[in-house]
């Protein structure tokens with residue numbers, strides 16, 4: 001195997017090297033580049049494992065984790081090669097915004113479409129500079145034939161640290177031969193990897209709305225379904241805020257995942273410093289309830305709390321604090337599950353979401369390609 005080069009970073013046995021992937025040229029001169037850290041063990045270069053972070057510019061915990069994971073001590077014990085991209089959105093990171101100022105939309109919906117990777121002719125517009133830059137990253141991931149990828153994010157302020165699991169599609173146009181059995185095997189590998197990460201595991205939105213929300217073009221969705229490589233999104237609690245407990249839990253979880261990948265020895269380290277909820281059945285993300293009218297939200301349950309059908313989740317009041325609506329202003333849960341985070345703030349227009357729950361998932365995590 002020739003030595004691994006990602007952008008300008010060339011892996012060296014037993015060393016941590018830095019480099020760049022050229023990304024987006026500025027009209028005024030200069031360029032945005034994605035930083036690359038490669039940490040390689042002394043003896044063998046494979047397997048390769050990828051960690052990407054901070055594609056949403058206000059989500060900083062992944063960046064801190066990315067900077068702290070590859071230490072000389074880790075390299076001393078590492079088998080294979082760890083490729084780390086501390087930020088996939090340098091512009092958003094500079095301005096502390098979710099999206100870079102030169103892209104109108106969510107950057108985490110711009111990785112190559114797993115279905116249409118080579119079919120550019122039915123596009124209305126040429127790819128944007130950022131989309132082309134992400135294709136470069138995707139190609140680098142593909143060429144390095146990694147064992148897996150994890151993409152690090154933050155969710156709402158006060159939200160539960162958790163791993164999001166994407167559905168795996170089969171009998172796809174591009175890969176007719178990828179069967180349900182293959183999809184189940186891939187999904188099982190994702191499950192084993194996330195069990196080793198040790199965080200609460202949440203399934204992504206049901207498969208039909210998954211594509212509607214363009215999640216198949218997220219970093220993890222694109223790598224999972226486009227390359228058939230285990231990949232998942234890790235949410236590290238509050239955005240724009242560093243909780244040391246979450247950082248340590250993530251570093252520990254990632255070392256455990258490297259053990260799963262046979263890249264580190266030693267016993268699995270326990271995850272401490274964050275709550276981990278294992279309800280005994282699969283759960284999926286569900287935004288619920290929504291404000292039936294405009295008003296002020298008084299939350300009655302917090303992140304991590306179990307909830308049951310009929311249980312009051314919040315009370316809506318007017319600006320004077322008087323309950324509004326039926327049932328003394330109470331909004332009751334339509335589901336059994338637990339709270340994974342509040343939508344920000346207490347003011348709501350009619351129809352705006354109040355919080356995010358994890359509810360029992362009765363759907364399949366391997367589905368016939370829905371598009």
Ligand SMILES: [Zn+2]
Pocket residue numbers: 055056059153154
């Ligand atoms: Zn994010």
